[in-house]
Amino acid sequence: MKRDALAATPVRRSTTKDEGFSMAQANLPLHIASKYALEYSRFVAKNPKMAEPKVHCPCCGSSFKEWRPVFGRGRKAECHICHSFERHRHIWITLANDPDFFAKGTSLLHFAPEPFFKTVFGENPAIDYYDCDLAKERATHQVDITAIPFENGKFDRIICSHVLEHVPDDQKGMRELRRVLKPGGIAYIMVPSEVREGTYEDPAINTPELRLKHYGQETHVRIYSRNDFVERLGVAGFQVQTQFPKVRWGEEMYRDFTLGDNIYICR
Ligand SMILES: [Zn+2]
Structure with missing residues (x-):
């Protein structure tokens, strides 16, 4: 898949977690939700290998193949977009x-x-x-x-x-x-x-x-x-x-x- 096409394709989220997502997303002010959606599509365009819905951040609504290492090292638990850890989520x-x-x-x-x-x-x-x-x-x-x-x-x-x-x-x-x-x-x-x-x-x-x-x-x-x-x-x-x-x-x-x-x- 070409980069542009990938960027335009929202990463699919599994049905069982959709409810959790929509509850959390409904509470984001619209301009903040839009900002995160834009940052996420840019991130996926730059990092196409991360575009797999294996882990999900309810804070910013993003899905990834895996989390980022915390503070760039250590356990993989940090959201690439909003930088949430386990306790924030x-x-x-x-x-x-x-x-x-x-x-x-x-x-x-x-x-x-x-x-x-x-x-x-x-x-x-x-x-x-x-x-x-x-x-x-x-x-x-x-x-x-x-x-x-x-x-x-x-x-x-x-x-x-x-x-x-x-x-x-x-x-x-x-x-x-x-x-x-x-x-x-x-x-x-x-x-x-x-x-x-x-x-x-x-x-x-x-x-x-x-x-x-x-x-x-x-x-x-x-x-x-x-x-x-x-x-x-x-x-x-x-x-x-x-x-x-x-x-x-x-x-x-x-x-x-x-x-x-x-x-x-x-x-
Ligand atoms: Zn996040």
Whole structure:
């Protein structure tokens, strides 16, 4: 097939996942969906061997033969177009299935906003969006999660992914998230965690070198045990449901969307 013809031919998607795609795609503002569609056809024109519908990105609607190696190396899990990883695809498809998330007037607090989500939520007129980060260059609002400068019960939804493992007083952070969540609201929380006997944390592990050696990352301050993480969220006042991607979405979507990380759904 000639390049031009290939570029003009949308990659076929398998029927079983079409529903997942349309749910997710319906929530992309039109100009963003068009931008991704254009980038995808350019990508396929340049990389015709990638034009096989083996893996699918629900965030931007693209399909490929395989993912890109994460950060250009390591495991193959990154979307070539929107740069989503496993956890981004898991949270996106979960939000696309939350009937109230994209409803008009939803107030959303988003910690450590990923660029894809920041654009998609920030440019959605239905969402009253507050993107926050401790580093002021990364978000509109410079916010310390242990002292959130918003009133009680302000937010319908909170997204806090891969933040609490960096926070020394994580339980104060959890109480603050609980405080600003509206009654009936939902906080979607993700952290790296392991099935292990208790959370591994030690105040003596207090330099970037030691943290890298003990926790695997220079800015992490612990390795959570899954059970302990749920318990801490409970102590902060949340009712927690752990969503395992394979259980929630089934073997096929788990594999073909390549989903990852549990989501702790907190009410
Ligand atoms: Zn993508």
